[in-house]
Amino acid sequence: MNPLTVKENFVTKDNRPILVVEDSPEDWLILLRAVEKSNLKNKVIRVKDGDEALDYLHHRGDFIDASRAPRPGIILLDLNLPGINGLEVLSEIKTAPQLRTIPVVVLTTSRDERDIEACYQRGASSFISKPVDAKEFLTAITRLKDYWFEIVILPKGNK
Amino acid sequence: MFNRFLNRVPMPKSLQRQFMLALSGQAVLIVAGALIAVYGMYFSSDTTKRLAEERLVHLQGTQDLVAHALFIERGAYNLLTADSYDRVRAGYLEILKKIDSLDAIVLCLGHAENNLKVLDLYQASQLLRNTVHIVAQLRLNILNTPGDFSGPANRQETLRHFHTGLELQVESLTAATHDLSVRFTEDYQDGIRQLTFKSARDQRRVLAFLAGSVLFAWLFSRYFLGRHVVMRLRRISECLKMDETGAVPQTVPVEGEDEISHMARAVNRFLDERRLLAEAQHSLREREETLRAIIDAAPAAIIDLDLDGNIHSIWNQAAEKMFGWSALEVMGRPFPVLAEGLEEFGNLQEQIKKGLSLNGHEACRKKRDGTIVDYSIHAAPLYDPEGRVSGNIGVLVDITDRKLLDGRLQQKNADLERSNAELEDFAYIVSHDLKEPLRSIHSFSSFLLEDHRENLNSEGISHLDIVRQSAKRMEALLDDLLTYSRVGRVEMAKQPTDLSRVVSGVLDDLRTLLAEKNASVLVAKDMPKVICDHVRIGEVFRNLVENAVKYNDHEKKHIEVGWLPDKKSGKGVPVFYVRDNGIGIREKYLDTVFKIFKRLHGREEYGGGTGSGLTITRKIVERHRGRIWIESEFGRGSTFYFTLGPDS
Numbered sequence: 001m002n003p004l005t006v007k008e009n010f011v012t013k014d015n016r017p018i019l020v021v022e023d024s025p026e027d028w029l030i031l032l033r034a035v036e037k038s039n040l041k042n043k044v045i046r047v048k049d050g051d052e053a054l055d056y057l058h059h060r061g062d063f064i065d066a067s068r069a070p071r072p073g074i075i076l077l078d079l080n081l082p083g084i085n086g087l088e089v090l091s092e093i094k095t096a097p098q099l100r101t102i103p104v105v106v107l108t109t110s111r112d113e114r115d116i117e118a119c120y121q122r123g124a125s126s127f128i129s130k131p132v133d134a135k136e137f138l139t140a141i142t143r144l145k146d147y148w149f150e151i152v153i154l155p156k157g158n159k
Numbered sequence: 160m161f162n163r164f165l166n167r168v169p170m171p172k173s174l175q176r177q178f179m180l181a182l183s184g185q186a187v188l189i190v191a192g193a194l195i196a197v198y199g200m201y202f203s204s205d206t207t208k209r210l211a212e213e214r215l216v217h218l219q220g221t222q223d224l225v226a227h228a229l230f231i232e233r234g235a236y237n238l239l240t241a242d243s244y245d246r247v248r249a250g251y252l253e254i255l256k257k258i259d260s261l262d263a264i265v266l267c268l269g270h271a272e273n274n275l276k277v278l279d280l281y282q283a284s285q286l287l288r289n290t291v292h293i294v295a296q297l298r299l300n301i302l303n304t305p306g307d308f309s310g311p312a313n314r315q316e317t318l319r320h321f322h323t324g325l326e327l328q329v330e331s332l333t334a335a336t337h338d339l340s341v342r343f344t345e346d347y348q349d350g351i352r353q354l355t356f357k358s359a360r361d362q363r364r365v366l367a368f369l370a371g372s373v374l375f376a377w378l379f380s381r382y383f384l385g386r387h388v389v390m391r392l393r394r395i396s397e398c399l400k401m402d403e404t405g406a407v408p409q410t411v412p413v414e415g416e417d418e419i420s421h422m423a424r425a426v427n428r429f430l431d432e433r434r435l436l437a438e439a440q441h442s443l444r445e446r447e448e449t450l451r452a453i454i455d456a457a458p459a460a461i462i463d464l465d466l467d468g469n470i471h472s473i474w475n476q477a478a479e480k481m482f483g484w485s486a487l488e489v490m491g492r493p494f495p496v497l498a499e500g501l502e503e504f505g506n507l508q509e510q511i512k513k514g515l516s517l518n519g520h521e522a523c524r525k526k527r528d529g530t531i532v533d534y535s536i537h538a539a540p541l542y543d544p545e546g547r548v549s550g551n552i553g554v555l556v557d558i559t560d561r562k563l564l565d566g567r568l569q570q571k572n573a574d575l576e577r578s579n580a581e582l583e584d585f586a587y588i589v590s591h592d593l594k595e596p597l598r599s600i601h602s603f604s605s606f607l608l609e610d611h612r613e614n615l616n617s618e619g620i621s622h623l624d625i626v627r628q629s630a631k632r633m634e635a636l637l638d639d640l641l642t643y644s645r646v647g648r649v650e651m652a653k654q655p656t657d658l659s660r661v662v663s664g665v666l667d668d669l670r671t672l673l674a675e676k677n678a679s680v681l682v683a684k685d686m687p688k689v690i691c692d693h694v695r696i697g698e699v700f701r702n703l704v705e706n707a708v709k710y711n712d713h714e715k716k717h718i719e720v721g722w723l724p725d726k727k728s729g730k731g732v733p734v735f736y737v738r739d740n741g742i743g744i745r746e747k748y749l750d751t752v753f754k755i756f757k758r759l760h761g762r763e764e765y766g767g768g769t770g771s772g773l774t775i776t777r778k779i780v781e782r783h784r785g786r787i788w789i790e791s792e793f794g795r796g797s798t799f800y801f802t803l804g805p806d807s
Contacts, residue, residue, distance in 0.1 A: 026599040033606065080592070109594045111638070112586075113645070132598045132634040134605035 014149050016073030017043035021053040021089065022107075023081050030134070031076075034141035042149060045072065050084035053077075054092055057099055072102060073154050074125075079108040079115060087118055094123035101155040105144065174388070174417040181383050188375055192368040199361035207354050214347035220268045221340035224280070227261040228336045231287065232329040238294060239322055244302045251295035258288050261332075268339070280335040287328045294321045391419045395426050402430050460534070460555040463541065468493045468507040471550055481534065481557050483527030511551045514540035521558065533562045579648070586644040589637050597637075601630035632769075636756065639771035643755060646778045651692035653783075658686040658735075661693050662720055665701045669708075676716055678708045683721035687733055691803055695779045700737070702772045703799050707739035709766045710797075716740065736800045743793040752789070753777045776801075 018040075022028050028046055035044055047053045055061040056069045063069035075093070079086035086108065093099045103125035108115070111129045119127050128144070131137050148154070171177055234254040241247040265281050297318045391414070398411045410430070411423040454461050460478035465471040470493075474486040482489075494507070507515075517538035523531050534555045543549040604626045612620065662682050666673070673680065700720065707718045719738040724731065744752060744759070751757055758770040780787045784804025791797035 024595055024599075026603070027595060030598065030602045033602075080595075109598070111641070113649070130594075130598060132594060132601050132630060134602040137598070137602065 019072035711741035
C-alpha cells in the first residue's frame with residue numbers, strides 16, 4: 001500500500017513537496033480541502049506519525065528508496081502525535097545537519113505557551129495554532145502558502 | 160562606763176600602744192611606790208640616827224654633869240677638911256675648874272635644852288661657885304692665923320654656916336643634874352617613841368600605796384585586759400560560734416580603731432562573705448535543683464558526654480524513654496555503643512575535643528528493643544572554668560513521628576504534584592484532544608453547508624449553523640478553561656510596573672470598542688508604580704473595563720479608573736477601582752459573578768461571553784496576593800475594587 005497521498009503542483013514557484021506530519025485523518029481531510037481551495041500546487045505528502053516522518057527524512061524503512069521520498073521544501077508538523085511526539089521530531093530534524101535547513105512550521109491545536117516556547121527553542125520556523133473555524137483554517141493555509149512558496153526563498157538543499 | 164571613759168580619753172589607736180601605755184602607768188606607779196618606800200625608810204633611819212646621837216650627847220652631858228657634881232661635892236668636902244693652906248687652895252682651884260667645866264656643859268646643854276632645868280642648874284652652879292669661894296676664903300683665913308687654932312668663935316660659926324650651905328648647894332646641884340639626866344632620858348625615850356610612830360605611819364603609807372597599785376592593776380586587768388581586750392575577743396569568738404550554728408546572722412560590734420576592731424571588721428567581712436557564700440551556695444543548690452527538674456521534665460532527651468565520648472552525668476527521663484536504657488546502665492559508657500552499626504559519630508571523641516556543635520543534625524539509633532529511633536540533635540561544647548573544652552551536651556528530640564509524617568507529607572506532596580501534573584495534562588488534553596473533534600465538527604458542518612446546501616432545507620441549514628456555533632462556543636469555553644488553569648499555574652512575571660502605561664495600553668486596545676459603545680473612560684493621573692506581572696494586570700484592567708462597557712445600558716457610558724490609599728489596613732496598599740454607571744449587580748450575585756462560566760444574563764445578552772472573565776481576573780489578583788470585591792447599586796452602576804499584595 002502506498003502510504004503517500006500525492007497532490008501534483010503546477011504553478012507555484014518552488015515545487016518542492018510539503019511534508020505534513022498529521023495523525024488525525026479528519027484534520028488531514030480539512031487540510032487537504034484548504035490546500036485545494038488555497039490553490040497550493042505543491043505536492044503534499046502526509047506521514048501519520050513521528051517515526052514515519054523521520055523514516056521519510058532519513059530514507060529508512062518504507063522510504064529506503066530516496067526517489068520515493070523527495071526532500072520537502074517545508075514540513076508542517078503536528079505536536080500531538082502517537083508514539084514519538086512532535087517536539088522530539090522537531091529536535092531530531094534540527095540536530096541532523098542534512099535536515100536542519102528545512103523550515104519546520106508547527107501546525108497544532110495547542111496554544112500552550114510552553115509548547116510555543118519549546119518549539120521556537122528547538123528551531124521551529126513558525127508556530128500556527130489550528131483554528132476550529134473552517135474559514136479561519138482556510139485563511140491560515142492560504143497565507144502559509146503565500147508566504148512560504150511565493151515570498152520566501154527556501155534554501156536549495158540537496159534534492 | 161569605764162569603757163566610755165576609756166573611749167573619751169584620747170587613747171592611742173593601737174592596742175599594742177594602749178597596752179604599753181597601761182603597763183608604763185603601772186610601772187610608774189610601782190617605781191613611785193618603791194621610791195616613796197625607800198625615801199621613807201631612808202628618812203626615818205636618818206632621823207633615828209640624828210635623834211640618837213643628839214640624845215646620846217645630852218645623856219653623856221648629863222652623866223658628865225652628875226660626875227662633875229659628885230666631884231665638886233667631894234672637892235667641897237676636901238676643902239672643908241683640908242688642913243693646910245696649900246691644900247685648901249689646891250682644892251679650891253680644883254673645884255673652880257670643875258665648876259667651869261660644869262658651866263661649859265650646862266651652857267652646851269642650854270643650847271639644846273633651853274629650859275628652866277638648865278637655868279636652875281646654871282643658877283645652882285653660880286651659887287655653888289660663890290659659896291665655894293667664900294668657904295675657901297674662910298678656910299684660908301683660919302689657916303693663916305696660927306695658934307689661934309681654935310679661932311674666934313664667930314668665925315668658926317660662919318664657917319660652919321657656909322659649910323652647911325655648901326653641902327646644901329652641892330646636894331641641890333646634884334639633885335638638879337639628876338633631874339636633868341632623868342629629864343633627858345625621858346626626852347630620849349620620847350624621841351624613840353615618836354620615831355616608832357612615824358615609821359609605822361610610813362609603813363601604812365607604803366602599804367596603802369601598794370594597795371592602790373594592786374587596785375590599779377586589778378582595774379587595769381579587769382577593764383583593759385578584761386573588758387577592753389578579752390571580752391571583745393570573746394564576743395568575736397562567740398559571734399563566730401553562733402554564726403556557725405547558723406541561727407541569727409551575727410555582727411561583731413566594732414569599737415574604736417585598734418587591732419581588735421580591725422579584727423572585728425575583718426571578722427564581720429568574713430562573716431558577711433561566709434553568709435554570702437552560704438546564700439550563693441543555697442541559690443546554687445536551688446538552681447541546680449531547678450535545672451535538674453527542668454532536665455528531667457524536658458520532653459527532649461538531654462545527655463552529656465565527656466571528652467572520651469562516654470555519658471558523663473546527664474541522661475534524663477526522656478533519654479531513658481527514647482533509647483530504652485536507664486541512666487544507671489549507660490552512665491560512664493560510650494554513647495555510640497548504643498548504636499550498633501550506626502557510624503555517623505565515628506570520630507566522636509575528636510569532634511568533642513574540637514568543640515562539636517550541632518544544630519538540628521538528624522540521626523538515628525537502635526533502641527534497646529532493637530527498633531530504630533530517629534532524632535534531631537542539638538549539641539554544644541561544655542567548657543571548664545579555664546575555658547577548655549571539657550565535654551559536650553546534647554539535646555535530642557525524637558522525630559520518629561515527624562519522620563513518619565514527613566514521609567506521609569512527601570507522599571501527599573508527590574500526590575499533589577502528580578495531581579497538578581494531571582491537571583496540566585488535562586488542560587493540555589482539553590486543548591488538543593477536545594479541540595480536534597471540535598474542529599472536525601465545525602469544519603465538516605461547514606463543508607456540508609458549502610457542498611450540499613442545495614440538498615438541505617432551511618431547518619437543516621439552521622441546525623448545521625447551530626452545530627457550528629456550538630463548536631465555536633465550546634472552543635471559547637475550552638480556551639477560557641485553559642487560560643484559567645494557566646493563570647493558576649504559571650508563575651507571575653513580576654516587575655516594577657507603571658500602571659498608568661498599563662491602563663493607557665489597555666484603553667488603546669479597546670479604542671474601537673469604546674468608540675462604538677460611546678463610552679468615555681476617565682483615568683486617575685497619578686496611577687502608582689507597583690511590582691506586578693504587567694501583562695496579567697493589564698488583562699485585569701481590560702476585563703473590568705470591557706465589563707463596564709458591556710454591562711451598561713446608558714447612552715453615554717462613563718467609566719472611571721482610579722485608586723485609593725488603603726484606609727482599612729493602613730499599610731499603604733493601594734486599592735484600585737473601575738467604576739461604571741452600568742446596570743449594577745444585585746447584592747445576592749456579588750459572589751456569583753466570580754464563578755467560572757457563571758452568567759447572570761442570557762447567552763445572547765450583553766455581548767455574550769463565556770462567563771469566565773471575572774474568574775480569571777480574580778485568579779490573577781489572587782496570584783498577586785491581592786483581593787477583589789464589588790460595591791454595586793443595582794441599576795445605578797458598579798465599582799470593582801482590587802488590591803495587590805503587600806510585596807507589590
